Amino acid sequence: MKGVLKLASLLAATVAALPAVNPVKESSTILSPRQAACNGPATEDGKFFYPDMDRGESARGKAPFQGDDGYAIYKNVVNDFGAVSDGTGDQSQAFQNAILDQGRQDHGPIFKQPRSIFIPGGTYQLQNPIYVALDTILFGDPNNPPVLKAGPGFTGDTLVSAGSGDSSQSTTAFNIGLKNLVLDTTAIAGDQQFKALFWGIAQGCFTENLKINMPTGGSQHVGIDIASGSTISVADVSITGGGTGITNNNQQVMFKNLKCSQSTTCYNGAGGYIAVLQSPVFDSCGTGARTSGQQVVIIDATSTNSGEVINGSGGAQIVLENISHDSTNPVAIMDGNPVLSQAHTNTWVWGQAVPGGYQTGTETSNPRPTSIAPDGKYYIEAAPSYANIPASSVINVKAVADHPVLGDGSKDTDDGPALNAILQQAADECKVAYFPFGVYNVKDTVVVPPNSRIIGEGWATIIGSGDNFKDASNPRPIVRVGDEGSSGVAHIQDMRFTVGEVLPGAIIVQINMAGAPGDVAIWNSEITIGGDAASSVTTQCNQQDTTECKAAFLGLHLSASSSAYIDNVWVWTADHDVDSTPDAGLQIISTGRGVLVEATKGTWLVGIGSEHHWLYNLNYVRAENVYSALQQTESPYMQGAGAVLTLPAPWDEVNADYGDLDWSWCDGGDQRCRTNVAQNFEGGKDLFVYGGANWAFFDGEWNGDYGASCDGNCQTNMNRVGADPTNLQAYSMNVKSADNVFLDSKNTDTSTQTYGGSWGGIIDAYRVFSA
Numbered sequence: 001m002k003g004v005l006k007l008a009s010l011l012a013a014t015v016a017a018l019p020a021v022n023p024v025k026e027s028s029t030i031l032s033p034r035q036a037a038c039n040g041p042a043t044e045d046g047k048f049f050y051p052d053m054d055r056g057e058s059a060r061g062k063a064p065f066q067g068d069d070g071y072a073i074y075k076n077v078v079n080d081f082g083a084v085s086d087g088t089g090d091q092s093q094a095f096q097n098a099i100l101d102q103g104r105q106d107h108g109p110i111f112k113q114p115r116s117i118f119i120p121g122g123t124y125q126l127q128n129p130i131y132v133a134l135d136t137i138l139f140g141d142p143n144n145p146p147v148l149k150a151g152p153g154f155t156g157d158t159l160v161s162a163g164s165g166d167s168s169q170s171t172t173a174f175n176i177g178l179k180n181l182v183l184d185t186t187a188i189a190g191d192q193q194f195k196a197l198f199w200g201i202a203q204g205c206f207t208e209n210l211k212i213n214m215p216t217g218g219s220q221h222v223g224i225d226i227a228s229g230s231t232i233s234v235a236d237v238s239i240t241g242g243g244t245g246i247t248n249n250n251q252q253v254m255f256k257n258l259k260c261s262q263s264t265t266c267y268n269g270a271g272g273y274i275a276v277l278q279s280p281v282f283d284s285c286g287t288g289a290r291t292s293g294q295q296v297v298i299i300d301a302t303s304t305n306s307g308e309v310i311n312g313s314g315g316a317q318i319v320l321e322n323i324s325h326d327s328t329n330p331v332a333i334m335d336g337n338p339v340l341s342q343a344h345t346n347t348w349v350w351g352q353a354v355p356g357g358y359q360t361g362t363e364t365s366n367p368r369p370t371s372i373a374p375d376g377k378y379y380i381e382a383a384p385s386y387a388n389i390p391a392s393s394v395i396n397v398k399a400v401a402d403h404p405v406l407g408d409g410s411k412d413t414d415d416g417p418a419l420n421a422i423l424q425q426a427a428d429e430c431k432v433a434y435f436p437f438g439v440y441n442v443k444d445t446v447v448v449p450p451n452s453r454i455i456g457e458g459w460a461t462i463i464g465s466g467d468n469f470k471d472a473s474n475p476r477p478i479v480r481v482g483d484e485g486s487s488g489v490a491h492i493q494d495m496r497f498t499v500g501e502v503l504p505g506a507i508i509v510q511i512n513m514a515g516a517p518g519d520v521a522i523w524n525s526e527i528t529i530g531g532d533a534a535s536s537v538t539t540q541c542n543q544q545d546t547t548e549c550k551a552a553f554l555g556l557h558l559s560a561s562s563s564a565y566i567d568n569v570w571v572w573t574a575d576h577d578v579d580s581t582p583d584a585g586l587q588i589i590s591t592g593r594g595v596l597v598e599a600t601k602g603t604w605l606v607g608i609g610s611e612h613h614w615l616y617n618l619n620y621v622r623a624e625n626v627y628s629a630l631q632q633t634e635s636p637y638m639q640g641a642g643a644v645l646t647l648p649a650p651w652d653e654v655n656a657d658y659g660d661l662d663w664s665w666c667d668g669g670d671q672r673c674r675t676n677v678a679q680n681f682e683g684g685k686d687l688f689v690y691g692g693a694n695w696a697f698f699d700g701e702w703n704g705d706y707g708a709s710c711d712g713n714c715q716t717n718m719n720r721v722g723a724d725p726t727n728l729q730a731y732s733m734n735v736k737s738a739d740n741v742f743l744d745s746k747n748t749d750t751s752t753q754t755y756g757g758s759w760g761g762i763i764d765a766y767r768v769f770s771a
């Protein structure tokens, strides 16, 4: 009894410390210490800036590659389409028109034709499903989130449907976002099969402050049905009722801050390979999570008045860490047997461990540095909603009199100097910098100074071009967050950063700034190379020999002085054109490096995708104090046996300053060995890694045939540990089509022949270098 009481007060403290789902609370509890640093931005109660921004002809967002100067990115579903918010009628056609007017297609382009649809507060009754097209954000007023409510006469079984159930389509269903919305199915009988949201999606998609209300008491409803596909993150979702909160068949997903109340089952890992649930809350649920074969990692869970935290079967490999559970029901049931009974803080593993072999529920203590887990839990934060910041506290970068900015995507335009002046002004005045959609061409580095808050409209894009970014021996950032050693706030969300041409010396985004946890952060943003209508890379890089297509030096650089929180960021070297670009052929692009982490003061990667980069997708070089959860990677399609170039070519100069690899562990002509490394760990200390989703699909030349996967495995090694780290803890490392999960200095056997499962191989606990 004593123990239970103690737990109860602990739980209360835990709930209070979670990022508040209510945005009003969020700005008062999280923003105020930061405001002190810059006396702003000024707030007003209940006032949300977005609908009040200047949308005059020169100030509004424009899509320069869309082909119609009158094309509107921003739409208000009430003002522009006559939706009625009093809970009557059928508003589905108004929503559908807002999504599809001006010639938009359901599965259309993803970078050149964005649409941001604002939904004022109120209740919108729907009698038919809404289909959400690609490159679309639906968002409500965070002070008064709109309710999309299924009417009692609803036709169909899905309230909102995004992406596709067909895996050949769902893996290319990019760029769909939902924020500040409530989906409500309570008017539909609980014994009817019904879904609030179908989510058949890939990278670039996000949820933010999404609430789902379903009938309670054993209903059949599903909150989110995540189909096959390849997304990165589903975050900040709060679910009430339903038979299942979330059912998930996606390849890999990071679930951050999922909360279920009174759901029969909160999470069902029905298919796919790996899911990480960070800080889930199961309140009065029958079952927290179940899986019938998917690998599941649950970290920092709070289970109150609920059944088991996990019910696993079908060979699922499980990691539990720091689980609060206040009922007498078991914490874990595996194959029908209760195997863990009490709340605990240790790391519990059910699955293949190296060293140690197959574990059936062993525990180890895994202390966390306070730099990444200040109150014991790994730090998380929701993207700021700026709920109470009026338009007067926001600078529209296209509406600053002295600093004209075009965002017209032209290589002749240089928006850089004006953007630098505007960002400095926004920081000085403590205002939010709002980027209406545009393609902002810059010819030199854009600097994001301390006290910056940046929000894009529909993935507004900063695109680098010109000679400043062409010298691979002297790489230069297109966007640089702070100087070496600077500290302060830099919050960036809903932006895209890219290259307008082949730029072998471009570091697309570099972060140097540090601060308290969450001070320096990027949410729901993209770093892309090629594949879009805005870049000449898309039309030029179609030769098997990529020597002339070293399109960027590095995607994202977290430098040694930085401390950054990176949440749902997709770093993509394109493998195909997604904008129906005229004259786009195959995309055969060699981006040198994906994500380089040299930071030591505290780094959080909370859902990161890094795909098709030539030398590595992720490289942790002498990094310390790193929390990394859900790393989705794909090797480049044109390496391995039969490739035209053998690594490191065409990046022949090994640059030690950037932790480059030299493949000295491979024979000179061994093409299967000389392939991209998904994740490289070079020395460092206190590296906590959960949920590797490291896949390879193709080898040899790339001819665009997605059906022609490599024969057997594509590559020898998927991940590598270089200079031995002090305390590397890696959990649920899943690989596809590689002989070895890791290559390390101890020649540890990590072969997928020994450690099969998942999509080819899994090591549930790799602790060769653990403390």
Ligand SMILES: *[C@@H]1O[C@H](CO)[C@@H](O)[C@H](O)[C@H]1NC(C)=O
Pocket: 287, 290, 311, 312, 313, 333, 336
């Ligand atoms: C655990 O899951 C299995 C398979 O889905 C199911 O048959 C069983 O009833 C569940 N156990 C509990 C205690 O819920």
Ligand SMILES: *[C@@H]1O[C@H](CO)[C@@H](O)[C@H](O)[C@H]1NC(C)=O
Pocket: 010, 014, 300, 322, 324, 345, 346, 366, 367, 368, 375, 376, 377
């Ligand atoms: C686990 O979570 C609790 C709060 O629920 C926290 O106080 C504790 O420090 C956490 N971390 C570890 C490693 O136990």
